[in-house]
Amino acid sequence: MCSGSFDPVTNGHIDIIGRAARQFDEVVAAVLTNVNKRGLFGVDEKLDMLQESVKPFDNVTVDTFDGLLVDYCRDNGIEVIVRSLRSVSDFDYELQIAQMNYRLAQAETVFMTANPQYSFLSSSLVKEVAQYGGDVEGLVTPYVEERLRRKFAESG
Numbered sequence: 001m002c003s004g005s006f007d008p009v010t011n012g013h014i015d016i017i018g019r020a021a022r023q024f025d026e027v028v029a030a031v032l033t034n035v036n037k038r039g040l041f042g043v044d045e046k047l048d049m050l051q052e053s054v055k056p057f058d059n060v061t062v063d064t065f066d067g068l069l070v071d072y073c074r075d076n077g078i079e080v081i082v083r084s085l086r087s088v089s090d091f092d093y094e095l096q097i098a099q100m101n102y103r104l105a106q107a108e109t110v111f112m113t114a115n116p117q118y119s120f121l122s123s124s125l126v127k128e129v130a131q132y133g134g135d136v137e138g139l140v141t142p143y144v145e146e147r148l149r150r151k152f153a154e155s156g
Helices: 011-023 043-053 069-075 088-105 123-131 142-155
Strands: 002-004 027-032 060-065 080-085 108-113
Touching: 002 011, 002 080, 011 027, 011 080, 011 108, 027 043, 027 069, 043 060, 043 142, 060 069, 069 088, 080 088, 088 108, 123 142
Parallel strands: 002 027, 027 060, 080 108
Antiparallel strands: none
């Protein structure tokens, strides 16, 4: 399981999903539906961009969930959660979540260090750069880049 808000999906996300796809027979990339958090893109838009971005990986499926990740994992027979670490502060945060997920559902968490090429990358940063007309080529797929461009043209 690789989960996130994917608002939008970045090349850093795709790198981790692809690396997980090489390690496991099946990978689910799932968009967290958080009604309390207003994102730039709606759930259907995020699903579309994620689905387009994972096409190179035959063993990756895309889905959505709300509530606790471990409930989704338990309901779908998923035993391993894959998380990316970009920095030491990520580890501090992710370790607490991993330990809680294990306590709640005995779900194992596998940490993958971010590719140094993407270690600075976040969806928030990509959105901010794109909003002000900055170049996000190489940070997201061409499809996501176009979706960002259109989204900001609509709102601007």
